[in-house]
Amino acid sequence: MAAAGALAQSVIGDLGSCVHLAQHGVRQIGMPAAAVRMPSESLHGSTGRLSWRLSFNSCKWPTRMRTPLSVSAAHAIVSEDGLGIKTLNDSSGSLNIFKKEETSDGALINSSGKESAVTITVAGASGDLAKKKIFPALFALYYEGCLPKHFTIYGYARSKMTNEQLRTMISQTLTCRIDQSGNCGDKIEKFLQQCFYHSGQYNSEEDFSQLDKDLKEHEGGGLANRLFYLSVPPDVFIDVARCASLRASSLKGWTRVIVEKPFGRDSESSAELTRGLKNYLTEEQIYRIDHYLGKELVENLSVLRFSNLVFEPLWSRQYIRNVQLIFSEDFGTEGRGGYFDSYGIIRDIMQNHLLQILALFAMEPPISLDAEDIRNEKVKVLRSMRPLHIEDVVVGQYKSHVRGGVKYPGYTDDKTVPSNSITPTFAAAALFIDNARWDGVPFLMKAGKALHNRRAEIRVQFRHVPGHLFKRSFGMDLDQATNELVIRVQPDEAIYLKINNKVPGLGMRLDRSNLNLLYADRYSREIPDAYERLLLDAIEGERRLFIRSDELDAAWSLFTPLLKELEARKVVPELYPYGSRGPVGAHYLAAKYNVRWGDLGSESQNA
Numbered sequence: 001m002a003a004a005g006a007l008a009q010s011v012i013g014d015l016g017s018c019v020h021l022a023q024h025g026v027r028q029i030g031m032p033a034a035a036v037r038m039p040s041e042s043l044h045g046s047t048g049r050l051s052w053r054l055s056f057n058s059c060k061w062p063t064r065m066r067t068p069l070s071v072s073a074a075h076a077i078v079s080e081d082g083l084g085i086k087t088l089n090d091s092s093g094s095l096n097i098f099k100k101e102e103t104s105d106g107a108l109i110n111s112s113g114k115e116s117a118v119t120i121t122v123a124g125a126s127g128d129l130a131k132k133k134i135f136p137a138l139f140a141l142y143y144e145g146c147l148p149k150h151f152t153i154y155g156y157a158r159s160k161m162t163n164e165q166l167r168t169m170i171s172q173t174l175t176c177r178i179d180q181s182g183n184c185g186d187k188i189e190k191f192l193q194q195c196f197y198h199s200g201q202y203n204s205e206e207d208f209s210q211l212d213k214d215l216k217e218h219e220g221g222g223l224a225n226r227l228f229y230l231s232v233p234p235d236v237f238i239d240v241a242r243c244a245s246l247r248a249s250s251l252k253g254w255t256r257v258i259v260e261k262p263f264g265r266d267s268e269s270s271a272e273l274t275r276g277l278k279n280y281l282t283e284e285q286i287y288r289i290d291h292y293l294g295k296e297l298v299e300n301l302s303v304l305r306f307s308n309l310v311f312e313p314l315w316s317r318q319y320i321r322n323v324q325l326i327f328s329e330d331f332g333t334e335g336r337g338g339y340f341d342s343y344g345i346i347r348d349i350m351q352n353h354l355l356q357i358l359a360l361f362a363m364e365p366p367i368s369l370d371a372e373d374i375r376n377e378k379v380k381v382l383r384s385m386r387p388l389h390i391e392d393v394v395v396g397q398y399k400s401h402v403r404g405g406v407k408y409p410g411y412t413d414d415k416t417v418p419s420n421s422i423t424p425t426f427a428a429a430a431l432f433i434d435n436a437r438w439d440g441v442p443f444l445m446k447a448g449k450a451l452h453n454r455r456a457e458i459r460v461q462f463r464h465v466p467g468h469l470f471k472r473s474f475g476m477d478l479d480q481a482t483n484e485l486v487i488r489v490q491p492d493e494a495i496y497l498k499i500n501n502k503v504p505g506l507g508m509r510l511d512r513s514n515l516n517l518l519y520a521d522r523y524s525r526e527i528p529d530a531y532e533r534l535l536l537d538a539i540e541g542e543r544r545l546f547i548r549s550d551e552l553d554a555a556w557s558l559f560t561p562l563l564k565e566l567e568a569r570k571v572v573p574e575l576y577p578y579g580s581r582g583p584v585g586a587h588y589l590a591a592k593y594n595v596r597w598g599d600l601g602s603e604s605q606n607a
């Protein structure tokens with residue numbers, strides 16, 4: 001076994017293969033040529049805190065480089081930042097990927113080069129999220145060949161269920177990739193055979209000891225890693241973490257725990273949750289999931305910014321007038337009113353999903369694409385932000401509405417919601433980042449349920465062109481002539497830039513047109529669900545898209561004073577009809593900062 005230190009020193013090699021890889025885009029994705037080393041030996045080994053893991057299949061490329069390549073050269077490369085690639089000269093053209101892992105979560109090197117087993121236990125397996133998202137995502141990973149060869153999936157919950165009943169439940173929500181649906185039935189059957197169920201209490205160490213026994217039987221005595229997904233209500237997070245950690249941790253491999261939101265209700269409860277989890281787990285073992293970070297277009301933000309020369313120079317107060325982060329759903333809290341009423345839209349969407357996008361959008365260029373480098377930059381942005389003021393926030397709640405003879409229920413019509421609830425189902429807010437790059441630029445957020453459409457997008461409105469030669473063509477309203485970049489996260493993923501253009505003809509008439517990258521037109525591949533990416537990352541130990549505890553603290557510091565004030569003052573939300581565009585107050589808030597919401601232009605896809 002070669003040690004990583006030795007690898008780092010070995011500069012042997014055939015630059016031909018380097019060039020070959022560069023031609024396939026590797027260098028562009030993040031491997032500077034200077035960092036490429038070419039050892040002559042086999043590449044798995046370990047040094048200090050780093051270990052090297054051998055895995056197969058292009059899915060297992062470290063996320064930042066997860067690009068399928070077909071390279072036929074028989075060479076191995078290791079970069080100084082801990083990434084390595086070994087290309088095989090076999091007919092499949094497959095790649096072996098070496099990836100650095102820290103051993104603080106219990107990872108051990110598999111010195112034999114034999115693939116280790118992974119068990120994924122979903123606590124709360126009988127619940128909504130598990131059925132809707134987690135099992136389908138695990139199946140999709142299996143379907144794409146992204147799960148390790150030896151994997152087992154365990155459902156754990158209090159409900160009594162047999163393995164067969166779990167399989168029947170899961171099978172109802174599995175779907176196959178549109179483009180490869182040929183052998184779907186077989187794949188579903190094989191996947192289900194790897195799924196098992198264990199009934200137990202969330203706070204019973206004894207029940208987790210039983211689970212441990214079951215897991216061991218499936219793991220077969222070799223190196224086994226364990227991932228626990230806490231898909232349970234937040235009041236049992238710590239119980240499950242305690243029992244899993246004390247009674248069902250992997251003895252030889254790593255143990256990781258994915259924690260679902262909400263991570264508390266405010267700074268204090270969040271800190272308490274973190275303290276509670278850290279009694280049993282290290283920070284490296286905790287994967288706080290924010291599924292918006294796993295969405296394709298959110299992943300793409302850094303690529304758009306940092307790999308296109310045309311954008312990064314514009315990314316500051318000098319050229320950007322305002323940034324808008326917009327989330328809307330065309331359905332209410334149906335079915336989740338009980339949870340929602342004690343959280344509200346600000347905690348449900350703004351403090352996490354929209355703020356995470358904002359941090360990624362506004363951060364300084366990170367030193368590298370390593371998880372810690374990116375999270376360091378995100379936390380700096382969050383710490384540079386002003387805590388929200390109540391004057392910069394508008395809250396709303398949907399009321400019932402009859403349209404086309406159909407009566408849509410109001411929020412308080414939900415039986416699980418108190419009839420006098422003042423929990424906001426809509427909020428708009430203006431935030432500011434007090435740093436050199438963003439001084440004075442309003443970042444407007446808007447999130448709401450039961451609105452007229454379902455959409456999540458980032459809108460970047462640029463400043464006016466100075467000394468605009470074409471003023472006369474635009475009339476008085478120069479706002480209509482500014483450029484706007486729209487990153488549509490969902491649905492119909494797209495990136496488009498509104499530009500001014502001459503209408504063809506002999507006159508000089510201008511209009512606004514879109515330079516449009518509509519994903520469905522450009523890429524035939526189906527976009528993976530966010531949970532697929534995040535589960536795969538957790539299995540691979542890639543923490544870049546998970547929230548670090550200091551990020552979480554910073555996020556809560558921004559919102560906690562506002563949330564407390566709203567609650568203390570019992571601020572009554574402005575009512576808006578189900579299916580409408582939300583409260584009028586949102587427009588006044590935007591107008592206060594000289595902003596017009598960009599999503600109100602028209603109903604067309606690319607408004």
Ligand SMILES: NC(=O)C1=CN([C@@H]2O[C@H](COP(=O)(O)OP(=O)(O)OC[C@H]3O[C@@H](n4cnc5c(N)ncnc54)[C@H](OP(=O)(O)O)[C@@H]3O)[C@@H](O)[C@H]2O)C=CC1
Nearest residue numbers: 124126127128129130157158159231232233234260261262
């Ligand atoms: N559903 C969603 O779309 C989203 C959910 N989340 C978060 O994910 C987690 C799981 O969500 P979801 O599946 O909707 O939750 P559920 O309410 O469906 O709960 C999951 C499971 O936990 C058990 N459970 C329910 N209530 C309690 C309780 N009071 N005490 C102990 N166990 C309980 C039940 O299983 P059993 O009785 O069999 O033990 C249930 O099937 C939550 O933390 C939620 O906030 C986050 C984002 C979106």
Ligand SMILES: O=C1O[C@H](COP(=O)(O)O)[C@@H](O)[C@H](O)[C@H]1O
Nearest residue numbers: 261291329348349353456490530
């Ligand atoms: O976290 C949550 O997200 C969903 C919206 O997720 P999406 O991927 O479907 O856009 C939201 O409905 C839910 O209230 C919230 O808890």
